[in-house]
Amino acid sequence: MGESPDLRELRRLSVADEVAGVLRLRILTGELRPGTALLEIPLASSLGVSRNTMREAMKVLSLEGLLTRSVHRGIAVAELTPQDIRDIYQLRRMLELSAVQAAEHPSKDHLERLRSLVDQYEAAVRAGDWTSAVASDLQFHSLLIRFHNNRRLESFYQKVLRELRMGMVLVDRGLDNPTRLIRVHRSIYQLLAAGKLQQCAAALAQHLEESETRISKVISDHAWARNRMPGPRESAPESKAV
Amino acid sequence: MGESPDLRELRRLSVADEVAGVLRLRILTGELRPGTALLEIPLASSLGVSRNTMREAMKVLSLEGLLTRSVHRGIAVAELTPQDIRDIYQLRRMLELSAVQAAEHPSKDHLERLRSLVDQYEAAVRAGDWTSAVASDLQFHSLLIRFHNNRRLESFYQKVLRELRMGMVLVDRGLDNPTRLIRVHRSIYQLLAAGKLQQCAAALAQHLEESETRISKVISDHAWARNRMPGPRESAPESKAV
DNA sequence: TCCCTAAGATTGTTCAACACTTGACAGATT
DNA sequence: AATCTGTCAAGTGTTGAACAATCTTAGGGA
Numbered sequence: 170m171g172e173s174p175d176l177r178e179l180r181r182l183s184v185a186d187e188v189a190g191v192l193r194l195r196i197l198t199g200e201l202r203p204g205t206a207l208l209e210i211p212l213a214s215s216l217g218v219s220r221n222t223m224r225e226a227m228k229v230l231s232l233e234g235l236l237t238r239s240v241h242r243g244i245a246v247a248e249l250t251p252q253d254i255r256d257i258y259q260l261r262r263m264l265e266l267s268a269v270q271a272a273e274h275p276s277k278d279h280l281e282r283l284r285s286l287v288d289q290y291e292a293a294v295r296a297g298d299w300t301s302a303v304a305s306d307l308q309f310h311s312l313l314i315r316f317h318n319n320r321r322l323e324s325f326y327q328k329v330l331r332e333l334r335m336g337m338v339l340v341d342r343g344l345d346n347p348t349r350l351i352r353v354h355r356s357i358y359q360l361l362a363a364g365k366l367q368q369c370a371a372a373l374a375q376h377l378e379e380s381e382t383r384i385s386k387v388i389s390d391h392a393w394a395r396n397r398m399p400g401p402r403e404s405a406p407e408s409k410a411v
Numbered sequence: 412m413g414e415s416p417d418l419r420e421l422r423r424l425s426v427a428d429e430v431a432g433v434l435r436l437r438i439l440t441g442e443l444r445p446g447t448a449l450l451e452i453p454l455a456s457s458l459g460v461s462r463n464t465m466r467e468a469m470k471v472l473s474l475e476g477l478l479t480r481s482v483h484r485g486i487a488v489a490e491l492t493p494q495d496i497r498d499i500y501q502l503r504r505m506l507e508l509s510a511v512q513a514a515e516h517p518s519k520d521h522l523e524r525l526r527s528l529v530d531q532y533e534a535a536v537r538a539g540d541w542t543s544a545v546a547s548d549l550q551f552h553s554l555l556i557r558f559h560n561n562r563r564l565e566s567f568y569q570k571v572l573r574e575l576r577m578g579m580v581l582v583d584r585g586l587d588n589p590t591r592l593i594r595v596h597r598s599i600y601q602l603l604a605a606g607k608l609q610q611c612a613a614a615l616a617q618h619l620e621e622s623e624t625r626i627s628k629v630i631s632d633h634a635w636a637r638n639r640m641p642g643p644r645e646s647a648p649e650s651k652a653v
Numbered sequence: 654t655c656c657c658t659a660a661g662a663t664t665g666t667t668c669a670a671c672a673c674t675t676g677a678c679a680g681a682t683t
Numbered sequence: 684a685a686t687c688t689g690t691c692a693a694g695t696g697t698t699g700a701a702c703a704a705t706c707t708t709a710g711g712g713a
């Protein structure tokens with residue numbers, strides 16, 4: 170297929186990975202809704218890549234838990250069940266709270282980045298750009314995990330939050346009081362920067378609690394259209410025996 | 412390539428996933444040593460599959476962290492750095508200890524499975540089957556995580572332990588005192604079953620400490636053959652920006 | 654010796670074909 | 684009418700061959 174013959178910027182990424190990136194974005198922004206079936210050939214040609222490349226990209230996303238594949242039946246954008254929400258928030262509590270409590274000597278750089286994300290979040294909310302607000306929100310929380318100083322944990326946590334983000338984008342548009350969340354984030358940041366780690370953890374815990382309540386309510390309300398695919402639905406990503 | 416025309420047992424797995432399974436096993440048993448370069452075409456034809464299928468399988472394993480790929484330069488079995496060991500054991504402490512402490516009301520079935528793995532471990536050690544011993548060992552620890560009752564966490568943890576297992580198989584053949592580890596495992600199990608969770612956690616903590624010391628010593632000793640690939644080596648699995 | 658270039662090898666990507674599953678539909682059977 | 688069965692189309696799973704892009708290596712020239 171005819172490509173733009175640019176050598177944009179010495180790409181270090183394979184086309185397949187770029188395609189995975191494009192799809193990931195479309196899923197996370199809600200442009201591709203959960204449950205949507207994805208056909209290999211139309212999707213591949215719409216992006217100007219071959220079917221094999223598209224398959225590689227889809228393999229990536231299905232391992233990330235953003236797509237679910239059942240053999241010979243097709244691929245669809247993953248859907249979050251109430252159980253998924255419960256799992257994810259249990260992990261958030263476990264990992265974010267202990268991260269904050271481990272933040273004895275935060276680096277200037279790290280704090281600065283957190284503050285910047287609070288600002289971005291505020292700007293996005295005020296601008297009404299909900300997709301971008303959700304992104305800043307989750308990036309903020311993801312950055313908290315960095316206090317554990319463990320790359321594996323960080324990449325796992327980003328994967329977890331990506332799954333959540335997929336649900337949040339659809340969910341929170343009609344949020345009653347978004348400016349309140351700005352204050353909450355800012356206060357979490359300030360307590361952290363002031364070294365009041367226990368208070369910070371407490372604030373964070375309450376924030377997570379409210380967040381889970383809100384999203385799990387909406388998710389279970391949306392459980393109407395989920396009556397197809399009666400087969401046993403695996404909520405965890407593809408995996409093999411050890 | 413000529414296949415066996417059997418319909419063995421209505422396979423629910425794609426060939427690509429089966430191939431991934433074969434390679435995973437070869438890596439985890441140490442048949443494929445860390446650092447080994449993998450060529451697509453020879454490997455594919457040796458398993459009787461096409462190159463595309465082999466690529467899909469390799470994509471899976473590289474996302475699992477068992478293979479490292481650098482564009483246009485090839486794929487190799489991943490190597491554990493001392494930093495990796497540190498990360499992994501930090502996670503093990505964080506997740507296994509809290510799991511044990513959460514085991515207030517263990518199910519009969521769960522306890523039974525743990526006990527069975529202790530037995531398997533003992534049998535493997537006595538039989539001198541080190542590969543299988545390592546497998547039982549890590550399965551035991553992986554099963555501890557189940558007390559968290561969180562599928563995402565469980566599948567993440569299995570991935571982490573797989574990375575570790577790759578290193579352990581090469582490492583521990585000349586272990587000075589393997590029967591001592593049998594006693595340690597058994598005592599961890601017994602404390603758990605007796606509900607003495609704090610003592611159990613303490614024993615587990617010490618066990619992990621010794622284990623880390625032992626393996627990190629051997630890993631850093633083995634750091635001689637690691638002088639190729641001077642480029643920036645990513646130890647975390649492939650990932651994209653959020 | 655050092656730099657440059659060309660050749661070879663290997664990966665990245667595309668294309669076209671075929672086999673196999675699945676789901677749906679139409680006709681036959683009761 | 685309801686159910687069963689065979690057929691068929693759509694879509695995925697897999698293959699094999701080709702070409703493009705890139706890295707590595709070996710020579711050749713200064």
